[in-house]
Amino acid sequence: MSKIPSHIIDEIMQTSRIEEVIGEFVSLKRAGSNLKGLSPFTDEKTASFVVSPAKQIFKCFSTGKGGSVVTFLMEKEHFAYPEALRWLADKYNIQIPEETAPTAEELAQKSERDSLFIINEFAKNHFIHNLHETEEGKAVALSYFEERGFRKDIIERFQLGYSANVSDDFTKASIAKGYKLEYLHNVGLVKTKDDRNFDFFRGRVMFPIHSISGRVLGFGGRTLFTDKKIAKYFNSPESIIYNKSEILYGLFFAKGDIVKYDECLLCEGYTDVISMHQSGIQNVVSSSGTSLTKEQVKLVKRYTQNLTILYDGDAAGIKASFRGIDMILEEGMNVKVVLFPDGEDPDSFSKKTSTTDLEVL
Numbered sequence: 001m002s003k004i005p006s007h008i009i010d011e012i013m014q015t016s017r018i019e020e021v022i023g024e025f026v027s028l029k030r031a032g033s034n035l036k037g038l039s040p041f042t043d044e045k046t047a048s049f050v051v052s053p054a055k056q057i058f059k060c061f062s063t064g065k066g067g068s069v070v071t072f073l074m075e076k077e078h079f080a081y082p083e084a085l086r087w088l089a090d091k092y093n094i095q096i097p098e099e100t101a102p103t104a105e106e107l108a109q110k111s112e113r114d115s116l117f118i119i120n121e122f123a124k125n126h127f128i129h130n131l132h133e134t135e136e137g138k139a140v141a142l143s144y145f146e147e148r149g150f151r152k153d154i155i156e157r158f159q160l161g162y163s164a165n166v167s168d169d170f171t172k173a174s175i176a177k178g179y180k181l182e183y184l185h186n187v188g189l190v191k192t193k194d195d196r197n198f199d200f201f202r203g204r205v206m207f208p209i210h211s212i213s214g215r216v217l218g219f220g221g222r223t224l225f226t227d228k229k230i231a232k233y234f235n236s237p238e239s240i241i242y243n244k245s246e247i248l249y250g251l252f253f254a255k256g257d258i259v260k261y262d263e264c265l266l267c268e269g270y271t272d273v274i275s276m277h278q279s280g281i282q283n284v285v286s287s288s289g290t291s292l293t294k295e296q297v298k299l300v301k302r303y304t305q306n307l308t309i310l311y312d313g314d315a316a317g318i319k320a321s322f323r324g325i326d327m328i329l330e331e332g333m334n335v336k337v338v339l340f341p342d343g344e345d346p347d348s349f350s351k352k353t354s355t356t357d358l359e360v361l
Contacts, residue, residue: 018069120216127161165203188237210252218242245293248285257283263306292324
C-alpha cells in the first residue's frame, strides 16, 4: 500500500474538523467554547467527553483518552494511522495518489483484523457486481429488489448485492485474489465440508452490515428459494470485527438524522430500514432479527435519549417490544412503542403510507 505524502497529510489535518468527525459518533452539545457528550469509550451517566473546536482536540475524562481527530478514529474504530488518514481524506474529498490493490504477500503481512475488513470490502463489491453486471444477478436478484419496490438509488446507497447460486463463485474469486482461506472462513464467507470449499451465502441477496464509520463488518443474506427447508436468512458468524449484539443495522446511514431529530426509530429487519429510508424516514435502525441487547441500547444512547420501537403487529412483535422496554428504561431513556396493524410491518406499511403520515407515528 503506497505511503501518504507528507503534504497530503498536512492538508488532511488542516481540512478536518474534529467536531464534525466526532459528531458522527457522539451527540455533542455546546458547553461554553467547547462541546460535551457521553463518552464513546465507556458507559457513563454524566457527560465527561469534551471536544475543543478551537484547539482541535478531544479529552475523555472517564478513560483518560485524548488527542487529535486521528487519535479519536484510531481509538474508536481501531484504525491504523494510515487508515484514519484515508478515512478523513475520503470524508473531505482530498485526493491521495492512486494506490495499487494489496498483493497476496502484503495481505499476509497485515493483521487479521485489517485482512478481514479488506476481504469484506472485496466481498461487498463482488456481490454488487453480481447483482448489476451478471445475467443471473439481474434476472433473479435485481428483479427481486425491484419487485419489493426498492429504487435504484436506494439499492446503491445500501450497497445491496447478490451471491451467485454457484457453489464456489465467491470462493474462487477470493482465492484468485490471494486472500487466505483461513480468513475467508473467519468472516464466514466460505465454508469447508469433506475437503470441499463452498460459498456460505450462495443464491442469496446480500445486505452488508456496516460499522458506524461505514466499514463492512458482516452480511445478512436472504434466500430467494421458497423451499421451507432452507433458512430464510443467514447472517455472518461472529468474528473479531463483528459482534452482532453491539451492532445496529443502518446506523451508519441513520446517525445524522437521529441527532438531527433527537429520536431513533427501531425496527426488526433489513428491509424495514431500507423501506423507511425510501419513504423519507432516515433516523431508523434495525436489530437485524436478534433480540434487542443492552449494548445496542447504549449505542443508541450516544446519539439520543429517545427511542421509538416499530415492531410488527403480531404476537411475536408485541412480545419483542415489551422485552426491550425495561432495558431501555434502565438506561434512563425515553421509550415509545408503535405497533402496526396485524399483518403489517414497517416495510409493508411504509410502502402504502405517505412520508407525512409516517412522520406523525
